[in-house]
Amino acid sequence: MADRFSLSPPLGITRRWLLASTAALGAAGLASSALGRTYRGGVLPWEPNDTSPPVPVRPGPWLYFTADEAATIEAMVDRLIPPDDAGPGGKAAGCAVFIDRQLAGAFGDSRRLYMRPPFMPGTAQQGLQSPLVPKERYRATLAALEAYCKATFAGKGFAALEGAQQDQVLTGLEKGEIKLKDADAKVFFTLLLANTMEGFFADPIYGGNRDMAGWKLVGFPGVRYDFRDHVAKHNQPYPLPPVSILGRSDWSVPE
């Protein structure tokens, strides 16, 4: 029988494609058509330009959120990270766009995680045991929260509340004091806060941290990569502004 491992990938299909299809294997079972790879000794198995750079998030319509959900999330991230003299808040920094794009991708459906049943309650030390994937959790919780807000605040949804009322609701979620119908408020809040911070501090390539607002807030210079000229300058501020994987806007030639 022919050694199937020595087969080259079909024309036009890169090694990356094979790797990506392996990543999906957990969800798809063993029905994938991709094969394993054999690297016979004698040559270095290196192929030029066979890289997998991140795909920059593009502005435009919401990919996962409905318009109402997006309005709520934008209001939430702007209370979690409020705009002030030190810089933009979560909304202007693109945190809601970041979360939307994350939920539409691999993070949103937990495809890399162990999602086999049975799902049974455990101890805190055993970690989250829930069949609910992040995008379902967002949708379900936002719906329950909207109902809660309208019942509590004379028909107003979260996005229509005053800032102090929004903080009051967020605090209620954080402390588990607000009970939502069919949704775990505390688990949702932990997820929302983590995703908001990711959006504020991740590379701008993912749609948040717009204009490197998060990095400028704290003084993180991004992907400079070589600090050999500053390592011995103890107790001295680092002088250069931050750089993203995409570079800097002032590096671009104006169109």
Add this chain to the structure above:
Amino acid sequence: MATKLPRKDVAIIGLGWTGAILAHELTEQGLDVVAVERGPWRDTATDFNIGYAPDELRYAVRLELFQRPAQSTLTFRNNDAQAALPMRQFGSFLPGNGVGGAGVHWNGQTWRFLPTDFLCRSHLEQRYGASFVPEELSIQDWGVTYEELEPYYDKFEYLAGISGKAGNLDGKIQAGGNPFEGARKREYPLPPMQMTYAPTVFAEAARAVGYHPFPSPSANLSRDYTNPLGIRMGQCTFCGFCERFGCANYSKASPQTAVLPVLMRKSNFTARTECEVVKVNLDRFGQYATGVTYVDSSGTAWEQPADIVLICAFAFNNVHMMLVSGIGQPYDPKTREGTVGRNYAYQTNSSVQLFFDDKIFNPFIASGSLGQTADDFNGDSFDHTGLGFVGGAGINCIPTNGRPISYRPVPPGTPLWGKNWKDATRKNYLRSFQFTSQGSSYAAYANHLDLDPTYKDRLGRPLLRMTFDFPDNDIRMSNWVTDKMEIIAKAMNPRQYVVNRRARPYSSVPYQSTHNTGGAIMGADPKTSAVNKYLQSWDVPNVFVIGASAFPQNAGYNPTGTVGALAYFAADAIINKYIKAPGPLVQS
């Protein structure tokens, strides 16, 4: 039915540090070697590309380079009374995946264990009396001594280009190094790295209160280096993207930077990636391995016959492979009999976070192993009389990064969001640092690994089940060492310091350490160890099980230096003993 492939001399399961080292050594002898790796191929230029390698979200938060739980995970419980549940996402530890294994994403802190660490039980009983070791502990001697391993530690350190300063050359204590370390025959291949500010402040304070800090030995290279295989590596640039990342700069020793460029050029070596070994095949008497069966990424099964099988996966994956293959007797904590799964251990850590008003630390100027260590309270380097515990910890100031999704220190009591959170985050980011204790984890009879009765992996095999909690001994040890850390913290005169002590129960959720050890431990007695001193299975002599799975308990150091030394020690035994006379290398 699996299709049978042509026979190989050696089949290696997993192509990380140990698989790559063994493959290199054995192919040098002319053996025909195949390595079967369940993750993808990875090389520096392609997969750790400098254009996008420094991406905290992708690599450190979404964990691109790690074992994906969808492919395989473990179940976990603190004790036998609980039902174990799957770790649906990894938290406390992050096992690697793909070519290079944990050698890709490690920080590079490269230690030798202390001579007394290898004689753990006999040394303590000799020094303090037979009843000194707490009853809960199942600690054992290794069956190999520091003196036996010294040349192999040396070999690994020169392969990897470790930057450091010897503290003990042939028994003579050296200024600037670790005065507590075992004797070494020669200096490190490279001098210590240039020091950043926080470890400098830490070292001054530690020295002022009477301890002996020194530059932590590092696999992040202080200078350009050509290793004994002729492979060139570059000077570290302090980029701050080390742990959880591949190095784009050829500056962190890894299989990719130190072994594979030579190994892959050999015509008697083959790597099969995205191929997962299902089990080691045994003859009908269960006494001899005939090879391995693996499935490729299409689900097609293949049988790879081989004369020698080397299990070189991550520590607990080695144990899983033995259990699903039926090699050795599974450990039973009730009877304390059996060997496979015995003495699973971990690491017992604590930390102190300091906040200053008048100092700027630039936490992003960092590397994974750039810092200072005070080793005064590690292992049995100090008198334990009257202390009520055994073991110890290294006190490390090795600030590895300032990546802001994960690293945003604020004093306790600060809200997690809102205006006050934002102000505190802005105020403290540059003006804080942490130092830690990395404590020994002494094996206990109750802590063990076995097969889960409920949960299965994608191939239908039972998941590995981990039963673990910190022994009381280790909590007492950690608290005592943490008291010493407070003395150092006060000497630095910060605005505020915050002590984070280790407490029971162990939680699988927050990240602590990927130093999982034991389960297929080495030793002199086949009743209490799964492999002999050469890492050869007592039960199936043409199977060697190589990695931190062999540690009878864990010391207060990072494991990779000792894993590398054991890999070279086993390779030497296979070449100079086993091949000449196949069979048990130690009579049971």
